[in-house]
Amino acid sequence: MEIRRISSKERLTHSFPLQAYAFEASPAPREDAAKYSDLLPFQEDNLTLVAEEGGTSVAAVSAIPMRQNVRGTLHPMAGIASVTVHPLARRQGHIRALLDRVLGQMRDEGHPVSALYPFRASFYERFGYVGLPKKRRVTFSPGDLGHLVRADLPGELTWERIGTGYPAYRAFTLRLAAERHGFAVFPDYRDERLRADDLSWLVTARVGGEVAAAATYQITGHGADLVVDDLLTTTPLSRTLLLQFFARHVDQVERVTAGIAADELPELWGTDLQTEIEARTRVPHSNAPMARVLAVPPLAGARVGPGRVVVEVVDDPFIAGTYLFDGRGGRLEVGGDESGVPRATLRAAGLSALVYGVLDPDELPLRGFGAVPADAGAQLRALFPRAVPYLFADF
Numbered sequence: 001m002e003i004r005r006i007s008s009k010e011r012l013t014h015s016f017p018l019q020a021y022a023f024e025a026s027p028a029p030r031e032d033a034a035k036y037s038d039l040l041p042f043q044e045d046n047l048t049l050v051a052e053e054g055g056t057s058v059a060a061v062s063a064i065p066m067r068q069n070v071r072g073t074l075h076p077m078a079g080i081a082s083v084t085v086h087p088l089a090r091r092q093g094h095i096r097a098l099l100d101r102v103l104g105q106m107r108d109e110g111h112p113v114s115a116l117y118p119f120r121a122s123f124y125e126r127f128g129y130v131g132l133p134k135k136r137r138v139t140f141s142p143g144d145l146g147h148l149v150r151a152d153l154p155g156e157l158t159w160e161r162i163g164t165g166y167p168a169y170r171a172f173t174l175r176l177a178a179e180r181h182g183f184a185v186f187p188d189y190r191d192e193r194l195r196a197d198d199l200s201w202l203v204t205a206r207v208g209g210e211v212a213a214a215a216t217y218q219i220t221g222h223g224a225d226l227v228v229d230d231l232l233t234t235t236p237l238s239r240t241l242l243l244q245f246f247a248r249h250v251d252q253v254e255r256v257t258a259g260i261a262a263d264e265l266p267e268l269w270g271t272d273l274q275t276e277i278e279a280r281t282r283v284p285h286s287n288a289p290m291a292r293v294l295a296v297p298p299l300a301g302a303r304v305g306p307g308r309v310v311v312e313v314v315d316d317p318f319i320a321g322t323y324l325f326d327g328r329g330g331r332l333e334v335g336g337d338e339s340g341v342p343r344a345t346l347r348a349a350g351l352s353a354l355v356y357g358v359l360d361p362d363e364l365p366l367r368g369f370g371a372v373p374a375d376a377g378a379q380l381r382a383l384f385p386r387a388v389p390y391l392f393a394d395f
């Protein structure tokens with residue numbers, strides 16, 4: 001078996017057919033294969049590796065060079081996608097080999113973190129990934145927002161197709177990526193697909209001339225649903241401006257449903273607002289995302305709390321080693337081993353859980369992610385306080 005990087009054009013013959021078999025209804029009519037060439041520009045600079053046997057591609061993995069905010073710093077992030085194996089070549093170690101190679105290459109090219117949407121979390125846990133919260137979906141009736149219909153709010157709304165409003169939307173998501181923990185964005189060439197497909201409406205709220213909230217959405221029919229992809233807001237006023245916009249659809253749609261961060265509390269958005277909030281996880285196509293640390297020293301500078309602890313990372317090809325973490329200055333400093341300091345032994349998933357803020361140190365031994373004595377646990381809890389990452393990008 002040989003592993004090699006394929007060119008953009010080779011995707012048509014070496015990776016798309018495997019992907020189509022794994023992720024789509026199939027077999028599709030042969031002529032449908034032509035549509036895949038339209039997708040090539042949006043994958044141009046992805047790193048796609050294939051495993052070949054006798055010149056035939058039997059497995060493929062792609063990494064998208066994305067960016068993600070981790071505790072206040074925007075890092076290059078390897079977004080792993082299109083992990084597939086030929087049906088006759090599964091369980092022969094191809095993905096183990098390809099993932100190790102693709103993650104190593106992305107790490108060497110300067111991506112200290114990686115994220116993905118798993119088909120089954122336990123598969124990627126073996127590769128050092130830990131679960132992140134799943135985006136919630138809130139559903140409510142625009143009729144419950146009647147009090148907003150005529151409210152006089154200091155802000156302006158713009159309504160257009162995403163094909164037109166894309167530059168402002170993109171700029172806004174890049175701003176959120178700079179500010180919000182966990183927020184991840186595509187590279188320009190991949191994000192362009194939103195504009196090219198032009199299959200969403202865009203509503204934007206500006207306050208003082210600045211974009212303060214935005215949402216892309218679709219309407220499924222008269223008397224049906226208004227479906228918001230992600231309700232992106234920065235302040236109570238900007239959120240209320242968007243809710244007012246939805247309220248004005250009271251005689252047009254029955255329900256509004258919107259993707260929201262896991263730490264949003266929509267039941268507090270208005271008096272008598274009836275809400276349903278859902279976060280359902282399902283194998284294989286509706287799982288919560290996962291993420292991992294691929295390189296530790298670049299995490300220096302992260303916004304952290306006042307802890308000081310030595311962590312020995314074991315059992316990992318990328319970050320095994322011993323690190324001194326010091327957060328007493330409010331920014332993470334990363335050094336080498338030191339004696340006389342509380343000490344924990346963690347697997348990559350355990351350190352990733354703390355860096356992303358998703359698990360308490362006491363949970364790590366229970367999950368098989370490491371050994372954390374009480375004194376080290378207290379330091380780690382102070383250093384990496386719980387945080388709720390909002391991944392945003394869907395890939």
Ligand SMILES: CC(C)(COP(=O)(O)OP(=O)(O)OC[C@H]1O[C@@H](n2cnc3c(N)ncnc32)[C@H](O)[C@@H]1OP(=O)(O)O)[C@@H](O)C(=O)NCCC(=O)NCCS
Pocket residue numbers: 022059082083084085086089090091092093094095096097117118119120122123126284
């Ligand atoms: C799931 C799939 C990608 C696995 O690829 P593979 O080449 O068969 O996997 P490997 O043989 O390299 O196995 C890697 C490791 O995961 C384990 N593993 C394999 N399938 C697993 C599963 N479904 N759940 C949990 N662990 C699994 C293996 O035992 C192996 O562990 P080890 O390296 O510690 O011994 C492949 O079967 C496939 O293409 N499935 C259909 C498409 C799909 O689901 N893609 C994933 C999209 S995110």
